Amino acid sequence: MTSDYGQSGNQDRERIVITGVGLTAPNGNSLAEFRSNLLAGKSGVVPYETRYMGDVLAGVCNFDQLKYQKRRDLRRGTRVGSVSVYCAHEAVADAGLDWENVERDRVGVYLGITEHGNVETENEVYEISQFGYDTSVWTHHHNPRTVANNAAGEVTISLGITGPHLTIGAACAAGNAGFIQAVQMLRLGEVDLAIAGGVSESIHTFGIFASFQSQGALARHEDATKASRPFDMDRNGIVVAEGGGICTLERLSDAKARDAKIYGEIVGYAMNSDATDFVLPNATRQEQCIRQALKKAGLTPADIDIVSSHATATEQGDIEESKALRAVFGDEPNVAINNTKSFIGHAMGAAGALELLGNIPSFEDDMVHATINLDNPDPKCALDQLVVNHPRSKTGIRCILNNSFGMLGINSVLIVKKFEG
Numbered sequence: 001m002t003s004d005y006g007q008s009g010n011q012d013r014e015r016i017v018i019t020g021v022g023l024t025a026p027n028g029n030s031l032a033e034f035r036s037n038l039l040a041g042k043s044g045v046v047p048y049e050t051r052y053m054g055d056v057l058a059g060v061c062n063f064d065q066l067k068y069q070k071r072r073d074l075r076r077g078t079r080v081g082s083v084s085v086y087c088a089h090e091a092v093a094d095a096g097l098d099w100e101n102v103e104r105d106r107v108g109v110y111l112g113i114t115e116h117g118n119v120e121t122e123n124e125v126y127e128i129s130q131f132g133y134d135t136s137v138w139t140h141h142h143n144p145r146t147v148a149n150n151a152a153g154e155v156t157i158s159l160g161i162t163g164p165h166l167t168i169g170a171a172c173a174a175g176n177a178g179f180i181q182a183v184q185m186l187r188l189g190e191v192d193l194a195i196a197g198g199v200s201e202s203i204h205t206f207g208i209f210a211s212f213q214s215q216g217a218l219a220r221h222e223d224a225t226k227a228s229r230p231f232d233m234d235r236n237g238i239v240v241a242e243g244g245g246i247c248t249l250e251r252l253s254d255a256k257a258r259d260a261k262i263y264g265e266i267v268g269y270a271m272n273s274d275a276t277d278f279v280l281p282n283a284t285r286q287e288q289c290i291r292q293a294l295k296k297a298g299l300t301p302a303d304i305d306i307v308s309s310h311a312t313a314t315e316q317g318d319i320e321e322s323k324a325l326r327a328v329f330g331d332e333p334n335v336a337i338n339n340t341k342s343f344i345g346h347a348m349g350a351a352g353a354l355e356l357l358g359n360i361p362s363f364e365d366d367m368v369h370a371t372i373n374l375d376n377p378d379p380k381c382a383l384d385q386l387v388v389n390h391p392r393s394k395t396g397i398r399c400i401l402n403n404s405f406g407m408l409g410i411n412s413v414l415i416v417k418k419f420e421g
Contacts, residue, residue, distance in 0.1 A: 010200055016183045017255050017419060018263040018360070020095025020248035022087035025354050026059035026241055026344040030090070034354075035361045037140045037343070038369040039391050043225035044344045045239050051126065057219060057227045058203045059241025059345035068158060078145050079119060079242070080201035081154030083350075084111060087246035088155045088195050095248040095259060097114055097193075099159075108191035109152040109165040110181040111246070112174025112198035112346035114406070116167065117146035118205040149197050163191055171406025173271070173309075174198045175245060175352025176414040180269045182249045192254060197246035198353035204242070215279075217314050219345075228346075229373040230311035230339045231318050231381040238312050239345030245353030262419040263360050264400075268297025270357045274409025280316055283323035286403070286411050290328050293401065293413035301329050304415075306368055307385075308355045310403040314344050315378075321403065324379040329385065336394055338387045339371040351402030356414060362397045363418040 021031045026044025028034030036371035037044070048058035065074055065082050067162025068089040074082060088109070092099055124138055131137050143152065164185075170177035182196035202208050212218040219237040221227035247263075255262055270292035275280035294301065307329060311318045321397035329335045340355040341347075347354055362368060370387045377388075404416045 014187050015162065015252040015265055016186050016249055017252050017265045018247045018416070019250050019255050019260040020091040021263060021357055022090025022094060023064040023245045023354060023357055024086055025060045025243045025347070026061055029063045031357060031361065034358055036338065036357050039367060041370065041372050042343070043372065045224045045227055046202065050209055053206055053209050055226045056209050057221065057239050059239060059243065059347060060203060061242050078150055078201065078228050079115070079204050080116065080151045080199050083201060083244040084155050084246065085158045087197065087199070087244040088159060091195060091246045091248050092159065093282050097248070102193065103149045103295060104160055105162045106192040107161045107163045108182065108185050108194050109155050109161060110168065110178050110185065110194060110196040110352070111152045112168045112170055112176070112178035112349050113151055114171055114174055114200055114202060116148055116150055118207055119201055120145040121347055122205055122207060155195065170412065171408060171410050172346070172348055172351055173404045173406040173410045173412035174349040175356070176269065176355065176402060176404040176412035177271065178353065179247070179249070179266065180271065180412065181413055183266050183269065183270040186249060186251055194249040195246060196249055197244065198350045199244040199246070200242050200348040200350040202242055202348045203240050208240055208374065212240070219313060227375050228313055228342050230309070230313045230342050230371060231322070231378055231386065232374050233376040233378045234312040235315070238314060241345035241347040243344065243347040243350040243354055245357045250342055263365060264416040265419045266414065267398060267417045268293045268299065268415035270296060271410070271412045274311050274411065276409060278408050281320040281405060282409060283320040285409065286321060286324035286405060287327045289411040289413050290324060290401070290403070293415050297415045299399065299415065301335065304329070304335050304401045305394065305397045306359055306400045307335055308359050308361060308400060308402045309337055309339045310405045311339050312341060318378065319380045321405070322383055325383055333385065336368040336387050336392060337383050337385045337387050338369055342372045342374070352402060352414070355401040355404070356400070356416065359400050360416065362400065366393060366395050366397060368392045368394050
């Protein structure tokens with residue numbers, strides 16, 4: 001273990017901490033509810049009907065859309081905007097900020113997304129099809145709904161933020177990417193408070209279901225709660241999910257000055273590219289990304305207590321990540337590996353954020369949530385440290401490594417450490 005745990009080589013940089021959490025997941029609309037259901041083994045996957053395809057399975061969120069928005073806001077905006085607004089408001093409230101006195105031009109919004117505009121475009125094409133494709137009925141809200149910065153932009157309007165806002169298109173690595181962007185902007189002094197994470201409205205586009213089905217990668221099961229099966233021989237694909245995980249991030253000095261609650265400290269991160277294929281992952285590049293994040297954090301594999309795996313329940317994806325994890329952590333028996341997609345499906349742009357947040361309470365409760373639906377482990381995914389079907393007690397949890405990988409070979413890793421003064 002390094003002598004300056006998590007700070008080796010980083011002494012000249014501001015320490016960045018998480019001070020507020022807002023989320024909606026298919027099995028919870030707050031961190032407490034989400035965590036409780038993860039420890040209880042409760043899935044959020046349900047039967048779902050989508051246009052042209054009929055019955056599928058999906059991870060569906062059921063948050064109160066009217067808690068922070070009026071009906072006219074919902075009519076004008078987007079589903080991903082609504083998810084973002086809900087989660088951002090929840091994070092700000094949870095952080096205990098004196099929001100009326102926050103300098104809004106010093107607040108930045110950085111949200112990772114997988115894709116955007118598909119839902120709105122599909123809906124409008126369908127709508128005009130009912131009128132003989134008469135484009136005069138095409139909504140004048142279409143352009144602001146489909147611009148790539150929509151999710152973060154809707155947050156700025158709702159919260160009156162006048163600082164910078166960005167969405168980061170990073171496929172299914174986007175949740176981590178949102179946090180990474182926020183860390184960089186805080187360290188550069190561009191903002192004093194960052195609202196960051198990942199969001200997704202993916203289940204509202206039939207195209208994503210149809211595409212996964214055409215690839216033979218859309219999960220089916222007679223019991224919806226058992227459909228998402230990472231690392232299992234009986235897996236048959238991805239369960240598409242929606243959701244959002246957003247945090248307030250601050251420099252440690254600012255958080256301490258206002259005596260803020262601190263959930264954890266971001267001590268390391270890395271992003272890289274496979275440069276090999278549109279959809280097939282590359283274990284070598286994933287391993288490289290994990291090692292880069294550890295190096296930046298000044299940590300060794302033995303310092304990591306929990307690895308939150310990305311595994312999506314696709315055969316090649318699970319196998320390649322397992323290779324990378326064995327290469328880095330194979331000799332570390334005290335590392336616990338788990339998977340959140342087995343509970344909620346694949347929340348795309350929100351996946352990395354939700355998977356990290358579902359593990360952060362481990363710092364306080366000394367529990368590692370399981371990977372559920374793992375009844376027939378794939379020998380090619382053998383991981384001795386995998387927490388299977390039941391949560392595990394683990395005292396002294398100090399460091400979580402969060403994997404999040406995406407199409408076109410984009411990889412991201414984020415490391416969060418328990419704050420210890």
